[in-house]
Amino acid sequence: MTYRASRSRAPGGTAPTGSATLRRANLSVVLRELRDHRSLSRAEIAQATGLHRATVSNLMAELLERRLVREVGVEHVGAIGRPRRAVALHGAHVGALGMEINVDYIAVHGTDLSGRSLVERRVVHDAMGSGPDSAVRRLGLVAKEAVEAMRRAGAVPTGIAVAVPGLVDVTRGVVTLAPNLHWRDLPLAERLGAVLGRARVPVWVDNDANLAALAEYTSGVAAGTPHLVYLTGEVGVGGGIISGGELLRGADGFSGEVGHLRVDPNGDQCGCGRIGCWETKVGLAALVRAAMPEQAYGLPGMPGPDPGERVADIARGLASGDRRMMMAVAQVGEWLGLGGSILANLFNPRVIVIGGYFASLAQWLLPHAQDQLQRLVVAAPAAPCRFVASTLGFGAASRGAASMVVNHLIDDPTTITDSLPRPAPH
Template structure:
């Protein structure tokens, strides 16, 4: 199952018309069908798209020539009849680089057009304490290293997308506000494009939870569920909302800031400047502060460890029966269920997928969270909403970023194809 990514045409821009637009639409239609299936014959593609078989054959010849699809075998239909040669999405020479910068790490997930992983890494980094200029420079360095790794694997990146925990002006690639990074109005897309030195390669910026939600919807534990909420479990907490198979973006693209729902008017001050936000109760910083205060975020003179290391320490303590950690996780689980019930009452999702550290500690968190969810949902007897743990780990947002790049390429394959040199005749 596929999703429809955010529109990329500038507001007010007229859609192209004529033969070029028809070619683009048909190529995109064929590639999308191939993305949904491991392989299809030309006849099956014609049946699925409604295109004439001759049209599909012509399109397939062009896609094969540019190595965006490949022939993978022969399908035999029935006891008699002509065998059908199957094709699959290929594009091993076309790269899509997805990245995420968060409070204490930078993550990378680079793929080719078919989704084959080419590079995957996570770098511990104190982005919160570094300031936007230094953090963006470090992000650019990691991006350059990743681009080189992809090139060594035979793929030239045709697009880059970066996930950021905050409000993003997607059309301009500007991080409007990322409270936990202390970023305001950072033109991240332009800055990263300049550092990469590849003006022909588009750089896009998106909210991290939106991208993680897309990754969950396309390839996660609840893939294909049309009513889904995804919650990040990082230092901050964000949400991505899928309704009717579509990402809910809101009027200005700023939906999903669920971590800043006020749940305790007398609570702690949040990085956004407000008091009692949900993420002050369930974010990783809150859990670490309660479970292992000697490792709390923001302590002077302490290096920033990888978030996975902190979570692993807590998991070991829970398994050993550490009382302080057990109480801390139970409290976070109850607050997680309370906030989840607000989202369930608003959006009526079938599942609430929890990612990041929430997923790592799911066996201890979810019993408390699910009890609160069922108790506080208005329609609990009829609405079958449940928490489920993501299997994508801390890389969900960077994986979603790479997937978004691929979707943009498939939406407008002519831009990619016209830039690819035709193979020399043999």
């Protein structure tokens, strides 16, 4: 249910006016119904959407022509075994590319319209130290490589979405402020589009935690839970909030900056310039500095290893009983629980899904965090809330970004042009 959309029932009420607009909306309604089910007959789609059966048949003819759906067999229903031809979402030729750029890596997740994974990779890149110009160039290079890999798999990318750890003006594709990347007012969608050049693929930009939260809600460990909070667990800490099954964006789209909750007035300076932010206590940089200071972020010289390697080193130390690492993780776990309790008191979620390095070290972090959560949440006895570890790893935001592109396509299937490749005739 990535970017949950209202499903207008049939052509009544406040349906869009104009035949082309109405048809586009109805095509989207049908595709959304098929996305949520493995397969459906035309009659079942008509019943679920409120559209007339003849309208559904007409729409299905166009979707079959565009190769966005496929017929998957004949079902027999009723006492006399009346046959119904079932259809399913298809679009194997239609690609969606999701990317994430973070402090020390670029992640990629490419999929087709039906959710088939085509590309999955993570590239080490010092985005914090290289500056925005270099980061955009590297992002463009990685995007071009992913686009080519998707083309080889038979899918033409029809959109790219990029997840960024910071405040994003989604409408304009501008990164307003990304403190840990040292970016301000960067027109990332425009700049990346220029780097891609001839590809001329639409580019969208959104906050990494928002996109990761949507990925969790759609296909993660707490999929379908209508009230959840997602925490990124990177060098910086962001939050995505699902309330009533919808992403909570706030008045200007800047909600979820939970890493900048002030939890210690006498603490360290944050990348945002303020003192004592929550991410200075629980971000990966804070843990690495305490657990293995020889690999701390910001040290002079070459950029450090992939974040997954740093976390793996800490996990090995914890498994062997390294006292310094055990103490560092216990302290981070307690701060994680304290900040989580603030979010639980504010939003009353059923679960707080922890991603990134939090999930990798969950077996050591969560006992401390859950204890604090139980102690500090006011409504804990009546409204239990628990931490759960994500299973999507460091790829949650890029996966959510790909889903964002798919959702744009489903919103308007007519943007999928006839220039996409067709199977060779037999």
